[in-house]
Structures are given as structure tokens and as C-alpha cells.
Amino acid sequence: xxxYDQYDQAMVDARVAEFRDQAxxxxxxxxxxxxxxxxxxxxxxxxxxxxxxxRVAVPYGTLDSRQMHALAEIADKYDRGYxxxxxxxxxxxxxxxxxxxxxxLADLAKVEMHAIQTSGNxxxxxxxxxxxxxxxxxxxxxxxxxxxxxxxxxxxxxxSYLPRKFKIAVIASDTDRAAMKLHDxxxxxxxxxxxxxxxxxxxxxxxxxxxxxxxxxxxFVALDQLVTYAEACxxxxxxxxxxxxxxxxxxKILVHELGAQEYAAQVEAEFAHLLDQGVExxxxxxxxxxxxxxxxxxxxxxATEIDRSDPDFALWVDRNTHPHKTxxxxxxxxxxxxxxxxxxxxxxxQMHLMAELAKDYSFDECRVMxxxxxxxxxxxxxxxxxxxxxxxxxxxxxxxxxxVEDIIACxxxxxxxxxxxxxxxxxxKIQQRFADSGRTAELGELKLKISGCINACGHHHAGHxxxxxxxxxxxxxxxxLLGGSEAQDTSLAKITGPGFDEDGIVxxxxxxxxxxxxxxxxxERFLDTYRRIGMAPFKEALYD
Amino acid sequence: MRILTGNDLKSGxxxxxxxxxxxxHVDHAVDVGDRAEEIAAREEAARRVNVPYAIExxxxxxxxRPAHIKDRVRALGPTVRPDLTLKPSDAQAGNWVI
Amino acid sequence: MTESPAPGTDTVAGVSPDDxxxxxxxxxxxxxAQVTVDAFLxxxxxxxxxxxxxxxxxxxxxxxxxxxxxxxxxxxxxxxRGYSSARILREAGYAxxxxxxxxxxxxxxxxxxxxxxxxxxxDAPIAASDAEAALARxxxxxxxxxxxxxxxxxxxxx
Ligand code: SF4
Numbered sequence: 001x002x003x004y005d006q007y008d009q010a011m012v013d014a015r016v017a018e019f020r021d022q023a024x025x026x027x028x029x030x031x032x033x034x035x036x037x038x039x040x041x042x043x044x045x046x047x048x049x050x051x052x053x054x055r056v057a058v059p060y061g062t063l064d065s066r067q068m069h070a071l072a073e074i075a076d077k078y079d080r081g082y083x084x085x086x087x088x089x090x091x092x093x094x095x096x097x098x099x100x101x102x103x104x105l106a107d108l109a110k111v112e113m114h115a116i117q118t119s120g121n122x123x124x125x126x127x128x129x130x131x132x133x134x135x136x137x138x139x140x141x142x143x144x145x146x147x148x149x150x151x152x153x154x155x156x157x158x159x160s161y162l163p164r165k166f167k168i169a170v171i172a173s174d175t176d177r178a179a180m181k182l183h184d185x186x187x188x189x190x191x192x193x194x195x196x197x198x199x200x201x202x203x204x205x206x207x208x209x210x211x212x213x214x215x216x217x218x219x220f221v222a223l224d225q226l227v228t229y230a231e232a233c234x235x236x237x238x239x240x241x242x243x244x245x246x247x248x249x250x251x252k253i254l255v256h257e258l259g260a261q262e263y264a265a266q267v268e269a270e271f272a273h274l275l276d277q278g279v280e281x282x283x284x285x286x287x288x289x290x291x292x293x294x295x296x297x298x299x300x301x302x303a304t305e306i307d308r309s310d311p312d313f314a315l316w317v318d319r320n321t322h323p324h325k326t327x328x329x330x331x332x333x334x335x336x337x338x339x340x341x342x343x344x345x346x347x348x349x350q351m352h353l354m355a356e357l358a359k360d361y362s363f364d365e366c367r368v369m370x371x372x373x374x375x376x377x378x379x380x381x382x383x384x385x386x387x388x389x390x391x392x393x394x395x396x397x398x399x400x401x402x403x404v405e406d407i408i409a410c411x412x413x414x415x416x417x418x419x420x421x422x423x424x425x426x427x428x429k430i431q432q433r434f435a436d437s438g439r440t441a442e443l444g445e446l447k448l449k450i451s452g453c454i455n456a457c458g459h460h461h462a463g464h465x466x467x468x469x470x471x472x473x474x475x476x477x478x479x480x481l482l483g484g485s486e487a488q489d490t491s492l493a494k495i496t497g498p499g500f501d502e503d504g505i506v507x508x509x510x511x512x513x514x515x516x517x518x519x520x521x522x523x524e525r526f527l528d529t530y531r532r533i534g535m536a537p538f539k540e541a542l543y544d
Numbered sequence: 545m546r547i548l549t550g551n552d553l554k555s556g557x558x559x560x561x562x563x564x565x566x567x568x569h570v571d572h573a574v575d576v577g578d579r580a581e582e583i584a585a586r587e588e589a590a591r592r593v594n595v596p597y598a599i600e601x602x603x604x605x606x607x608x609r610p611a612h613i614k615d616r617v618r619a620l621g622p623t624v625r626p627d628l629t630l631k632p633s634d635a636q637a638g639n640w641v642i
Numbered sequence: 643m644t645e646s647p648a649p650g651t652d653t654v655a656g657v658s659p660d661d662x663x664x665x666x667x668x669x670x671x672x673x674x675a676q677v678t679v680d681a682f683l684x685x686x687x688x689x690x691x692x693x694x695x696x697x698x699x700x701x702x703x704x705x706x707x708x709x710x711x712x713x714x715x716x717x718x719x720x721x722x723r724g725y726s727s728a729r730i731l732r733e734a735g736y737a738x739x740x741x742x743x744x745x746x747x748x749x750x751x752x753x754x755x756x757x758x759x760x761x762x763x764x765d766a767p768i769a770a771s772d773a774e775a776a777l778a779r780x781x782x783x784x785x786x787x788x789x790x791x792x793x794x795x796x797x798x799x800x
Contacts, residue, residue, distance in 0.1 A: 027553065422624075
């Protein structure tokens with residue numbers, strides 16, 4: 001894992017001091033709310049429905065046990081004993097006092113964490129594959145590149161007042177577990193025909209009001225030009241992105257309006273110019289960062305067999321573990337989606353437990369997934385039963401990864417001031433419906449995603465089934481979408497038709513799954529069946 | 545009626561104008577009529593409240609009910625965490641929001 | 643167009659030297675009327691320009707030898723195009739005064755200095771002590787920019 005040196009620490013400490021000063025100026029009345037707002041947002045501090053909300057960055061989702069313990073302590077000390085893991089691999093606290101915010105940032109800085117650029121019109125936390133460094137199918141660990149970009153984007157003097165927020169994801173396998181093409185910039189680390197490692201750039205993807213899949217604008221950028229190329233992408237956007245209408249200000253609109261080819265040409269021209277400007281950090285820096293991500297000391301001949309006689313355990317192993325590059329190991333997912341729970345929420349006690357388990361079973365490392373679960377990336381197969389027993393005892397052993405119960409839901413109207421409708425109760429009712437009917441297993445992989453408004457924090461466009469909360473004359477209403485995917489087969493879900501009320505949407509989801517079950521061919525997932533048979537049979541079942 | 549709401553500057557807590565001060569309880573809210581802007585400006589300048597705004601509401605036998613669901617959620621707390629609302633012992637409190 | 647508008651007409655768009663609150667240059671302040679980018683390109687004797695957010699700073703590059711003052715307007719602090727305009731001019735070798743004007747706030751001074759601004763005429767004056775503190779805030783920097791500061795990656799590998 002990356003560890004700060006004195007420079008990284010000094011920057012984070014300076015930020016804490018700066019924010020302490022800014023918050024004090026606000027409390028003293030020297031800053032108006034209008035002036036303070038962009039400053040607090042650049043430190044992840046929102047004013048939400050019930051209180052201030054603080055979003056803490058978890059760079060590329062990676063945490064060690066010390067950091068997870070610290071997050072738990074913050075939940076206890078400054079909040080109401082819990083936190084919410086988000087679809088951008090971050091954590092949010094819902095009940096923060098402005099008076100405490102600088103102290104929290106100081107506590108975070110002690111464990112090499114921060115809330116820098118977790119909001120605002122700047123480059124946000126860099127996300128990545130939650131199985132990075134562990135997955136059997138990856139080319140290389142993508143996180144050194146994410147860390148290089150994290151440093152480059154932190155306090156960037158030119159790109160801190162962009163037209164709109166800017167999200168970057170970095171992956172390094174053909175299987176996309178980070179919704180890479182739905183980011184402002186998606187980077188895939190690739191090997192070219194000559195055998196060299198480099199980066200493919202996908203620019204202009206996103207969800208929100210106008211969802212778009214990012215086109216590839218360059219298939220190969222050499223590793224010693226990565227930062228320069230990113231800088232060129234951003235400069236073209238900073239100069240030409242629309243600022244007249246905040247709904248058209250994301251880079252996806254610029255790329256769409258210019259056309260990918262023209263945007264790429266402008267980036268090329270800027271890139272050619274910037275290559276002479278000394279923008280790129282020395283390649284030795286990338287090499288230095290990479291050393292932090294070296295493999296932990298895996299055992300050479302760890303056992304690959306386990307006793308599967310306990311069916312509950314066997315189910316959890318089948319559902320919640322992922323193949324590891326090292327024989328005898330797996331990545332194990334801790335589900336934060338117990339039936340009837342709040343997707344992505346974890347109590348301080350649960351965070352402490354997950355920290356301990358990371359230390360005991362996963363070389364002191366865990367990851368936040370964009371699906372709002374937690375991964376222990378490197379677990380010995382021989383340890384799985386012991387791990388599962390402890391999780392199960394703590395209510396963290398739900399065997400439901402990638403099933404209809406593993407719902408992504410944004411905070412929605414229960415917490416979020418931008419929401420039109422509540423997301424969490426809908427998620428809970430759907431989970432309950434399928435848990436009661438016992439259909440979860442039969443449905444197999446079914447990604448259901450709920451957003452409480454068009455901003456799409458719950459990735460509803462990318463759900464096999466998506467749900468969007470809308471405001472219908474002052475009451476909550478829910479639109480149903482089908483056919484989205486944020487994996488390597490990225491697609492955008494389509495709206496089925498008129499919306500439903502809260503109970504109606506639960507019925508509608510069930511009906512859609514009935515259509516799937518009665519139409520599916522061998523081995524087809526919900527998404528595959530939808531793609532084969534199209535929208536019509538679903539519409540018929542839903543609206544006739 | 546027209547009532548005034550905002551958040552406490554220091555704590556962020558949701559507050560309602562009760563005629564002389566800011567209360568945590570929507571039932572204490574008073575009709576501000578056409579004085580909303582004046583009160584909001586004065587109170588914000590004094591930093592007793594952050595981003596105040598006026599909303600429509602109704603008073604009935606059960607108290608004051610904001611017209612928009614968002615403000616009802618603000619008044620109560622998250623419906624999915626009854627324990628953290630202003631009425632933790634009332635399991636049905638969430639129904640008031642809808 | 644048959645005639646270049648003369649200074650004093652609507653092409654004059656800048657702040658006066660009196661409005662400059664902070665200046666990090668030793669040379670005399672240029673006493674030229676700032677004109678719009680379009681006017682600057684047309685008037686062969688113009689020596690000062692005012693760059694609005696939507697202007698293309700690159701258009702000035704062929705004329706840098708006569709440019710003595712470039713004033714970059716920030717009509718709203720959240721419009722960050724001026725940061726790129728500044729860097730483009732510095733990257734092209736412009737060494738004259740680069741002035742940030744408009745909705746320039748204390749918390750932005752550091753970024754502006756890094757992008758090459760060396761004088762500031764904020765709409766709302768900034769207390770000198772606040773400006774000093776803001777500019778001294780960052781012990782290090784991660785990125786190469788228009789200032790000559792040694793970056794963290796450079797420091798790590800020298
Ligand atoms: S999707 Fe909308 S309601 Fe949900 S968290 Fe995002 S902004 Fe809030």
C-alpha cells in the first residue's frame with residue numbers, strides 16, 4: 001500500500017490548517033456562505049438535509065486496518081456511530097458539525113487520509129478496480145497509476161475551477177469492475193503489440209442527466225507521458241467546456257458536441273505542445289510509487305481445497321469470493337447489503353471488525369467497492385471458514401454479491417438535499433420481496449441500481465435493472481429502466497414507460513424478473529435475455 | 545402559512561423560526577407572512593442561521609406540516625433510521641413524511 | 643473593418659494601475675490602455691490586452707514582443723478559464739506583467755501565482771496579511787506549472 005512520505009504528509013497537514021482557517025473565517029462571519037461553499041466543498045463538506053455531510057476520500061478504494069479503525073473512531077466521536085460507503089469508493093458521514101470539521105480532517109491526516117477534492121468542480125478522488133493487485137485476470141496493478149494521478153490532481157493550480165466535477169477511473173484488466181467508460185476519463189492500462197505497457201484513454205463518459213459511454217480517444221499513451229496526456233485532456237476541457245449551463249458542463253457534452261475525433265485532435269495538439277513543457281514527473285516517480293504496491297508475501301503452496309460441508313458457508317464462498325492471481329488465495333467480499341439494511345452503511349463496530357479481519361486475514365488491507373461493499377483482497381482459502389464465521393456472527397456474511405439483493409442505492413431523499421425520492425426504502429422492500437420469495441438464487445447475477453434523482457449517484461443507467469426516483473406533483477415516483485451495464489459490455493439502460501409509486505415499483509421489478517425467468521435460454525443472465533428479446537415483452541408484462 | 549427554515553451554522557442542525565429564536569421542532573414554527581426575507585436576512589447576518597428559506601406549510605391538530613416532502617424529511621430525520629429522528633420512540637413517525 | 647478603434651473607445655476594458663493591490667514584479671507598471679483581444683490583434687501599436695474568459699489566449703502568441711501587460715478577467719471566481727489563459731501565455735514565453743482582475747479571492751491567490759500571475763487587482767480588496775498567509779500556505783507543490791518551484795517528484799528524485 002502507498003505510504004506518505006514527508007511531502008505528502010506536509011501537503012495534507014497544510015490543507016488541514018488552511019481549512020481550519022477557512023472554517024473559522026466562516027464562523028466569524030468573514031466569509032459569506034456563498035464564498036465559503038466552494039471552499040468547504042473542495043474539502044468534501046456539504047450541507048445536506050439534516051446536517052453537514054463530510055465525504056472522505058479513499059484513494060482507489062484502498063484502506064489498511066489502521067485507516068479503517070480511524071474511520072470507525074470518527075463515526076463514534078463526531079458522528080452518530082456509522083458511515084456510508086459510496087459508489088465512488090469513498091465514505092460519507094451524515095451528521096457532521098462545522099465546528100468539528102477541521103478536527104476530523106486533522107484526525108484523518110494522522111492516518112494519511114483526507115477529504116481533499118471530494119466535491120467541487122475539480123478532479124475528484126481517483127477510483128479503480130476493487131480487485132486491483134489481486135485479480136487473476138489483470139495485466140498489472142493499476143493503482144500506481146491512480147496514485148500518480150492522485151498526486152498530480154491534488155491542488156492542481158490550473159484545474160481547480162473546472163466547468164464541472166471531473167472523475168477519473170483507472171483499471172488494468174479487460175474485465176471492467178470500475179465502470180471505467182462511465183467516467184469523465186477512463187484509463188485502461190494495456191500492453192501494445194510491441195509488448196510495452198501504456199494507457200488507453202476513454203474520455204467523455206458519464207451518467208447523470210445525459211448518460212454517455214466514453215469513446216476511446218487514444219489507444220496507447222506511453223507511461224512516461226501519462227500525466228502530460230491527462231493534462232492535455234483537462235486543458236482542452238477547462239478552456240472549451242461549457243460554462244453557460246451547468247447541465248451541459250460535463251466533459252461528455254464537450255466531447256459529444258465536438259465529436260470524439262475533433263476533441264482527440266485538439267488534445268493531440270495540446271499534448272504535442274505540453275510535451276516540451278516539463279509537465280511529466282520523472283519516470284522514477286512512477287517506479288517509486290509502484291514499489292509500494294508490490295505483492296505481500298503470499299505463501300507458495302497454500303491449500304486450494306476447503307471443506308464445503310456447511311451449505312451456508314459453501315454458498316457464501318461461491319457467491320462472495322473472486323479468483324486470485326495466486327493459487328491458494330481468493331478475494332473475499334464483505335456484503336454491506338443485509339436484507340432490510342441500508343446499502344453501504346456500516347456501523348463503527350462493523351468497521352472495527354472489518355479492520356481486524358483485514359489485518360488478520362488479508363495482509364492488513366481492504367478495499368471499498370463501487371458497489372458499496374468491502375473486499376478483503378488477499379485471503380487464504382484455508383482461512384475462509386474462520387473468516388466467514390466471524391462475518392456471519394456480526395451480520396456481515398450475506399451471501400449475495402451481484403444478486404438482486406446486492407442493490408446499489410444512493411442516500412436519496414432520506415439524506416440528500418438534491419433528491420426527488422427516497423432510494424433506501426425501495427431497496428429494502430425489493431430485497432425483502434426476493435428474500436421472501438426465495439428467488440434470489442434462481443435469478444443469478446442481476447445488478448439492480450437505484451438513484452434518488454437524475455444525478456445518478458446510484459448508477460441507475462448502468463443497472464441491469466435501474467430505478468430512478470422522480471418527483472410527480474410532490475409525491476415520490478419511480479421510473480424503471482432495463483438493460484444497463486457498467487462492465488466491459490457497457491450499455492445504458494432504457495426507461496420502460498410511465499413510473500410507479502413505491503409499492504408499484506417493487507411489483508414492477510418482480511414482474512420484470514418473471515419475464516426473464518420465463519424467457520431465459522440456458523446460461524443467460526437477466527441482461528442477456530433482455531438484450532436478446534428486447535423491451536417489448538417486459539413492457540407488455542408491466543403495463544397491460 | 546409561510547414558515548422559515550434553515551440550518552444552524554455551527555452544527556448544521558435543521559431549525560425553524562419560532563418567532564423569536566430557532567427551534568429544532570417544526571411544530572414551533574410560526575407564520576412569518578411577508579416578513580420572511582427580512583427575518584432571514586437579519587438572522588443570517590447575525591450568523592444565527594445558515595441559508596434560511598421560506599416554505600409553505602399547514603397547521604393542523606397534529607402540528608405544522610411543511611408542504612413539500614423534502615422539508616418533512618428535514619423536520620423528522622431519515623425515515624430509514626427511526627432511531628435518529630426527532631421521534632425515536634414513534635415507529636410510525638415515518639408515515640407522516642409521506 | 644476599415645479603421646482601428648482608438649484607445650478611449652469601447653475597446654478599452656481594463657482596470658487602472660491604482661486598482662492593483664498586489665504586484666510581484668520589480669519593473670515599472672506598464673502605462674498602456676488595455677484593449678480587447680480582438681482590438682489588440684488589429685491595432686499594431688497596442689501593448690496591453692484584456693483577456694476575457696472566452697478569449698483564445700493563443701491568438702496573442704505571434705504578438706508577444708509588443709505585449710507589455712496582459713490582464714485576465716475573472717468575472718466570477720468559479721470560472722477557471724483564466725488559469726489556462728495565463729499558463730498558455732507563460733508557456734509561450736511571455737514575461738511581461740500578467741494581472742488577475744475581477745472576482746479574485748484570497749483562497750485563489752496561490753493557484754494564480756502558480757499559473758503565472760504576478761499582479762492582482764481584486765474587485766474586493768484582500769487584507770495584506772491574509773494574502774501573505776495564503777501565498778505562504780503550501781510548503782510544496784506536486785505539479786510543474788508556470789512558477790519555477792521545484793516539485794515534489796523532482797525533490798524525491800534529485
Ligand atoms: S442520485 Fe441524487 S438523490 Fe441520490 S445521492 Fe445523488 S444527488 Fe442525491
